Amino acid sequence: MSDSVLEIKGLEVVYSTNRGDVKAVRGIDLDVRRGEILGIAGESGSGKSTLAVALLRLLKAPGKVTGGSVMFHPAGRSPVDLLKVHGEELRVLRWSALSYLPQGSMSSLNPVMRVHDQFKDVIVEHAPDRKEAVSDMIPRLLAQVGLEPRVARMYPHELSGGMKQRVLMAIAVALEPDLVIADEPTTALDVTIQRVILQSLADLRTDFGVTLMVISHDMGVHAQLADRVAVMYEGQLVEVGDVRQVFKDPQDAYTRQLIESIPKLGRRAS
Amino acid sequence: MKSELELRGVQQRFHARGVADGYITAVDDVSFSLAASPPQIVSLVGQSGSGKSTIARNVLGLQKPTAGSVLYGGKDIFKLSRAEYDEYRRDVQPVFQDPYAIFNPFYRVDRVLWKALKKFKLADTRAKGLELIEESLRAVRLEPENVLGRYPHQLSGGQRQRIMLARVHMLRPSFIIADEPVSMLDAQVRKHFLDILLDFQTKHGMTTLFITHDLSTVYYLGGEVMVITKGQIVERGPVSTVMHEPSHPYTKLLLDSIPQPDPDQRWTSRIAVDELERVDDANPAADTKPEAPIL
Numbered sequence: 147m148s149d150s151v152l153e154i155k156g157l158e159v160v161y162s163t164n165r166g167d168v169k170a171v172r173g174i175d176l177d178v179r180r181g182e183i184l185g186i187a188g189e190s191g192s193g194k195s196t197l198a199v200a201l202l203r204l205l206k207a208p209g210k211v212t213g214g215s216v217m218f219h220p221a222g223r224s225p226v227d228l229l230k231v232h233g234e235e236l237r238v239l240r241w242s243a244l245s246y247l248p249q250g251s252m253s254s255l256n257p258v259m260r261v262h263d264q265f266k267d268v269i270v271e272h273a274p275d276r277k278e279a280v281s282d283m284i285p286r287l288l289a290q291v292g293l294e295p296r297v298a299r300m301y302p303h304e305l306s307g308g309m310k311q312r313v314l315m316a317i318a319v320a321l322e323p324d325l326v327i328a329d330e331p332t333t334a335l336d337v338t339i340q341r342v343i344l345q346s347l348a349d350l351r352t353d354f355g356v357t358l359m360v361i362s363h364d365m366g367v368h369a370q371l372a373d374r375v376a377v378m379y380e381g382q383l384v385e386v387g388d389v390r391q392v393f394k395d396p397q398d399a400y401t402r403q404l405i406e407s408i409p410k411l412g413r414r415a416s
Numbered sequence: 417m418k419s420e421l422e423l424r425g426v427q428q429r430f431h432a433r434g435v436a437d438g439y440i441t442a443v444d445d446v447s448f449s450l451a452a453s454p455p456q457i458v459s460l461v462g463q464s465g466s467g468k469s470t471i472a473r474n475v476l477g478l479q480k481p482t483a484g485s486v487l488y489g490g491k492d493i494f495k496l497s498r499a500e501y502d503e504y505r506r507d508v509q510p511v512f513q514d515p516y517a518i519f520n521p522f523y524r525v526d527r528v529l530w531k532a533l534k535k536f537k538l539a540d541t542r543a544k545g546l547e548l549i550e551e552s553l554r555a556v557r558l559e560p561e562n563v564l565g566r567y568p569h570q571l572s573g574g575q576r577q578r579i580m581l582a583r584v585h586m587l588r589p590s591f592i593i594a595d596e597p598v599s600m601l602d603a604q605v606r607k608h609f610l611d612i613l614l615d616f617q618t619k620h621g622m623t624t625l626f627i628t629h630d631l632s633t634v635y636y637l638g639g640e641v642m643v644i645t646k647g648q649i650v651e652r653g654p655v656s657t658v659m660h661e662p663s664h665p666y667t668k669l670l671l672d673s674i675p676q677p678d679p680d681q682r683w684t685s686r687i688a689v690d691e692l693e694r695v696d697d698a699n700p701a702a703d704t705k706p707e708a709p710i711l
Contacts, residue, residue, distance in 0.1 A: 190602060190603075292688065296434050299434075300433070304433065306464045306465045307464050308464060334599070335464070336462075336463040336464055336629035336630070337463070337629075337631065337670060337673040337674050337675075338463045338669065338670060338673045338687065339463060339464065340673070340675070341673040341675070341683065341687055342687060342688070344675070345683075345686055345687070364675065365677040366674065366675030366676055366677045367675050368677075369675065369676060369677045369678050369679045369681075369682070370675045370676070370679075370682050370683060389679045390679050390680070393677065393678060393679050394679075394680075405677065408677045
């Protein structure tokens with residue numbers, strides 16, 4: 147068995163417009179190793195989110211995948227090309243093997259359902275055999291992301307942005323997926339909450355061996371969390387490497403620019 | 417136009433589920449004042465749930481505090497006469513976070529500007545009114561022909577937010593209460609917006625209370641900053657001082673939580689935040705490394 151969870155080869159995604167196709171992802175080759183936290187960096191419009199939704203098969207028209215393959219190796223199942231699975235086969239993979247942690251935690255939870263029922267929804271739908279265990283699972287899952295059991299009885303509007311994001315994290319890992327793709331998981335949050343979320347994400351890997359792909363435009367997030375960083379620019383990967391190498395010894399001119407352009411803020415070394 | 421807006425011992429409690437006495441105190445004995453002259457920008461920074469937006473609602477008269485008072489020109493805003501209240505309403509203007517929510521999607525965006533003109537009787541003729549509107553739109557770097565006659569969904573978030581600034585520009589209030597006005601805008605549009613606020617301060621003498629959770633925005637605006645946590649203001653001072661020599665442990669924690677873009681300077685300690693009771697004091701003192709620079 148390969149030690150990669152995901153092998154992306156030559157992935158191409160375009161958005162069709164009146165003025166022809168816009169290539170958002172132009173031939174990406176990337177391996178995601180089992181158990182690692184892989185950061186995807188790049189500026190707005192570089193194709194980071196398009197890459198994520200394409201992998202998750204959530205790409206909507208006018209976007210379409212025009213080439214490449216994405217081999218996914220879930221533990222204990224046979225490898226599949228994510229670009230070729232459909233219908234039931236894809237539905238079975240979702241949440242149980244491959245899950246998504248979106249950016250907009252504000253709009254990702256159902257406003258008229260208690261947190262408890264949102265967990266139940268996912269678990270019953272994707273792992274009907276664990277239906278009985280749901281009530282025991284929820285407090286444990288909430289504790290994993292540092293939330294108290296009483297949160298389960300609450301509605302989304304009673305939670306702060308950071309708590310909602312953590313509820314989503316708990317739902318994302320509820321069925322112990324092989325890979326979680328997190329798209330800008332902390333972007334809308336303030337710094338202390340962001341720090342807590344990053345902590346919890348790191349814990350998920352340490353405690354449960356979840357493989358994480360974290361998309362963020364914030365180089366600080368990658369420096370704090372990632373094992374490896376892949377830098378995207380105009381739909382292509384310009385550099386992939388160990389986090390230390392990327393920050394300390396960037397090989398590509400764009401990466402160097404990206405690191406140099408990080409705003410200098412806060413207490414200075416004076 | 418009055419010269420001062422003051423909060424005196426403001427406390428705001430809300431009913432809440434699952435807490436000990438059935439209440440949470442969102443704003444706890446907050447006192448500060450904003451002077452119209454010299455015009456200044458005062459940022460109020462704190463994490464979500466710290467009570468900053470509640471303070472905005474109190475200052476704007478949208479929520480009556482459970483204790484303490486909000487004074488405009490020395491008078492309690494909830495005890496103003498009709499005429500005084502109208503003056504206060506004009507002189508203290510809000511800019512809110514969500515550039516989508518403030519517009520009625522069925523009306524053209526012009527409406528928010530015309531409504532303000534009529535309510536405050538800024539022009540006697542339609543031509544004069546239009547002139548004012550166009551002038552104000554240009555002041556916020558919008559081309560009138562590009563935005564007038566359009567519906568909210570036809571404009572970008574940054575454009576919508578600037579229309580609200582144009583409205584403020586028309587009214588020339590002494591005070592702007594801006595509650596997270598840029599948190600839904602991307603970096604470039606954000607800078608644009610902040611530059612307009614700075615413009616308003618220097619050209620039109622407006623004082624802004626700028627509420628945000630984003631430290632880089634505070635840094636960009638300069639002026640003064642107040643740090644709020646658990647409903648209490650724990651530090652106030654010039655931005656440069658507070659950012660470089662924070663005196664309160666919470667401010668230190670906040671600054672230390674900016675992720676540093678250096679994998680060799682990862683956080684070594686953990687923090688815990690209970691957002692229902694708000695921040696705990698997870699020993700922030702031990703957590704900060706004053707000698708470590710934040711890049």
